[in-house]
Amino acid sequence: MYFAENLKFLRMRRRKSQIDLAAELEITRTTLSGYERDVQPPFRVLVRISEYFNVSLDALIKYKLDVLSEFQLSQIEKGFDVDVTGSKLRLLTITVDKKGRENIEMVPVKAHAGYTGSYGDLEFIASLPKFRLPFLPENKTYRCFQVKGDSMLPVTENSWVTCSYVDNWKNIKDGKPYVVVTKSEGIVFKLIYSKLYKSELQLVSTNRNYAPYKVHISQVIEIWQFETLNSFEINA
CATH class of the missing domain: 1.10.260.40 (lambda repressor-like DNA-binding domains)
Structure with missing residues (x-):
């Protein structure tokens, strides 16, 4: 308590x-x-x-x-139940096109730092580049993140991963790739092993040169499940 x-x-x-x-x-x-x-x-x-x-x-x-x-605190003070255990729906800022369809916002590496501080700011989210992928199911919310570094090979640096929003962290599937937005590490693309019973997530790289590490869920802002990869390189 x-x-x-x-x-x-x-x-x-x-x-x-x-x-x-x-x-x-x-x-x-x-x-x-x-x-x-x-x-x-x-x-x-x-x-x-x-x-x-x-x-x-x-x-x-x-x-x-x-x-x-501060954003989470402000939401609590406005009466929203922002659950830091991930067991309830979380608040998400989105934009829509002229037909009312949700956009897929793109978060380039240069916007990573801004995103972690302004993820709830509609003006910031609206300023991001946007696109649509007609083959994706329309019952999910998507966002596209540019990958930083080589920790998730064969996904290369500067590739783009389109992900769907995870509103209930109890639905995380161990060993699957996710984008995790954190206060401490910024935006990372990792395999997740859920340890919610310990209020932790274990983040693992496919590149074994990078050691696994744990992050407390109080440091996690958003989680996005990998859906598609867009890359300009082909690894032989």
């Missing part, structure tokens, strides 16, 4: 002193200090704190809020 550290994080995020916040919650500063040191508040106070910060009780207690992005 993360209530104590979340309370302190939310207070500091609002730039409130313990004295100021305690007064607004109608409790003493000593009582508030105790809550920030793992003293369990009564339910009525939990509800009051939840309403004050506009954060659900579930998020206030279960999620480690200080590892979420």
Whole structure:
């Protein structure tokens, strides 16, 4: 449970002193200090704190809020249930063409850094190049990412992988290729082995010169399942 550290994080995020916040919650500063040191508040106070910060009780207690992005925090404060375990639908920004059909946005390597910080910004997503592939099923949302590096040979550097959005991480298939958008590593194309029971994903390269590594799900922003490859090179 993360209530104590979340309370302190939310207070500091609002730039409130313990004295100021305690007064607004109608409790003493000593009582508030105790809550920030793992003293369990009564339910009525939990509800009051939840309403004050506009954060659900579930998020206030279960999620480690200080590892979420500002966009995720803003969505929680707007009442959306942004689930960091991947077990619920996640919010996704998309664009459509004049006929209302979803576009496939292209994310070149030069836009990788911008994407990790602006994935929820409609203006940024709308600025990306777009195309359509008529042979892809229309019941999925797609995005096309340019591959950086040679860790996933025979997929070569600067190839493009078109992927479908994974809205429920419990549907990840072990050993299959995915694009993973993370806070810590940026955008990577890897084989995934799900360890959601440990709140982790193991990311594996096909090029054995690159060691597998684990990423905590709190660092994961989006996951996209590989669908098609577009490359300008043929490996013999």
